[in-house]
Amino acid sequence: MTRRDDEFAEYFSARFDFARRIAFALCGNWNEAEELAQNAFVKIYAHWRRVRSETADAYLRTVLTRTFLDTKRRGRAREEPTESPPDRPVVQDTGAIEDRPALLAALQKVPPRQRAVIVLRFIQDLSVEQVADVLGCTTGTVKSQTSRGLQALRQAYGPGDGNTPALHPATRAGC
Template sequence: MGDVGEDQYPGFRDFVAARGPALSRAAYLLTGDHHAAEDLVQSALARVLRHWRKLGDGDAEGYVRRTMYNLQMSWWRRRRVPERLAAAPPEPPGSDPHRTTALRMSLQRALAVLSPRQRAVIVLRYYEDLTEAQAADVLDCSVGAVKRHHHDALARLRATAPHLVDEQTPALRGRV
């Protein structure tokens, strides 16, 4: 696309600089792969750039996130190849690397068994902390569909990774 001029797309660079890391983290949770997450964010931002002037002071981040979720669903439908999560994300400084790594790998394997819709609902509800209505809006489906995917995803996670529930505090055990 070439260089993005500030006069042509005012605020776009600042938006990407400020919200890029959060978008990348959400994309990683959706894809389970760092390279695919980078591609997803870049593709979503490229699509949003085309409509940047129309967004004005609106909810640009919400538009980017919705674009990311829709792109991920579209890519999954085309690919339909089982994913294998191989690389673990870097560990934060000062944590127990063995315990944290084992927990992350376990979580990655558990998320990998979910369908893309289920995975998207889990990411939206627990990582993005959206309500069911907000998640339904992002995924362009009904609240009932979000509830169904959420229920099915949690049941599948409980069946495939019950040890993850033990990692949570007692207050969260009923939710995850």
């Protein structure tokens, strides 16, 4: 094995679960998430010589998000989200949303590009400018997609009768 292969193998081992979790947030299905993550790493390997270690995660996030959007553009059949993800980390209850399955199901009802923006902004905690860079669009597009995506998420999440759990404070502000 060459040094390049060793570096890539180390990066793959360290970051595959990170990529798979982003993919799951995007698609809502662990099988599809694993396939998306694998495809992203195949694409990254082809360009590994040009990838700098300090920007590798940003490049991975970009390739993964664009791979997801490409599969949706090609009309791939939407699969239903799985009930519970395997190997979920233990999360301390710090006021987290108790109705996670309902929120994940609602997220899958949001159109793919808007879902990608929501995942990058609120799950990956990227700035508007960083999301624009990942998606190859303007900051204005990110802002409008965020607004529309949050509106679609609110509609899919509950009827607005006050009995559904509240969304994260940032989502209520329409950031």
